[in-house]
Amino acid sequence: METNLPSQNLAETNDAKIIKLNRIVLQEEWLEARKQLLLKEKEITRLTDEVNEERRRLPWVKIDKQYVFDTPEGKQTLADLFDGRSQLIVKHFMFSPGWEEGCVGCSFGSDHIDGANLHLAHHDVTLLAVSRAPLEEIEAFRKRMGWHFKWVSSFNTDFNFDFHVSFRKEDLENGKVFYNYKMRHLQSEEMSGLSVFYKDEEGTVYHTYSTFARGDEKTATAYMYLDITPTGRNETGPNFDLTDWVRHHDKYNDNGFVNALGRYVAEEKNKSDACCH
Numbered sequence: 001m002e003t004n005l006p007s008q009n010l011a012e013t014n015d016a017k018i019i020k021l022n023r024i025v026l027q028e029e030w031l032e033a034r035k036q037l038l039l040k041e042k043e044i045t046r047l048t049d050e051v052n053e054e055r056r057r058l059p060w061v062k063i064d065k066q067y068v069f070d071t072p073e074g075k076q077t078l079a080d081l082f083d084g085r086s087q088l089i090v091k092h093f094m095f096s097p098g099w100e101e102g103c104v105g106c107s108f109g110s111d112h113i114d115g116a117n118l119h120l121a122h123h124d125v126t127l128l129a130v131s132r133a134p135l136e137e138i139e140a141f142r143k144r145m146g147w148h149f150k151w152v153s154s155f156n157t158d159f160n161f162d163f164h165v166s167f168r169k170e171d172l173e174n175g176k177v178f179y180n181y182k183m184r185h186l187q188s189e190e191m192s193g194l195s196v197f198y199k200d201e202e203g204t205v206y207h208t209y210s211t212f213a214r215g216d217e218k219t220a221t222a223y224m225y226l227d228i229t230p231t232g233r234n235e236t237g238p239n240f241d242l243t244d245w246v247r248h249h250d251k252y253n254d255n256g257f258v259n260a261l262g263r264y265v266a267e268e269k270n271k272s273d274a275c276c277h
Helices: 027-056 104-110 113-120 135-145 169-174 213-219 221-226
Strands: 010-012 017-019 068-071 074-077 087-092 125-131 151-153 177-179 182-184 193-199 205-212
Touching (some): 087 104, 113 125, 135 151, 205 213
Antiparallel strands (some): 010 017, 068 151, 177 182
């Protein structure tokens, strides 16, 4: 009996992509195939639990450097950002000084933050975003997108550089930079990720974890929903990632496109700059 269903259920036509039907079977055969898949799903669940536990056992690094951010409440240190809680999650949002808007991929992920924050704030976790763009540019874009989560500027600090999500242009031009735990060639001065911190009762802050690239995609629950549909993420080109279809949520009816590295390009402007992986 076949239990490995096709991973791609799309066929190209001259006009559109259409779904190719899988084998059509009786309920009994479907149930047996589903139970076989369930065994693998349970394996993933158990392995995920193991990885989560191992993540919690990682050693920590004490933060000795003083970072001061521009926030809607004024100047705040990294310790201040915890807002009375002991755990802090920072979303490294790709938004460089002078950009007209934030990265499309980071915006997609950020559309999921406010709902989660309603619960995280009551479970000893503060979740916010940090970008290098000046605060006034951040606030203008945040207002446009209708987000409520806190978003602060690291414009006058080394924070983004120290956590390897921003890169100086001369370093990009000279060769490889350190991102996602290895040296690599990048085209963008900004990259995405998540970093996690803990503050003890004495106010000492520790870096406990960071993840980059696809490591943070599980926070975008729209992806989790797509993964259980017949066509999955349906990212079939030209870039074979979210740039094939995701837009800022206020631009789905516009005629622009997203370039290979994640910047929205209005048709009439035909820009070629890029922002995200």
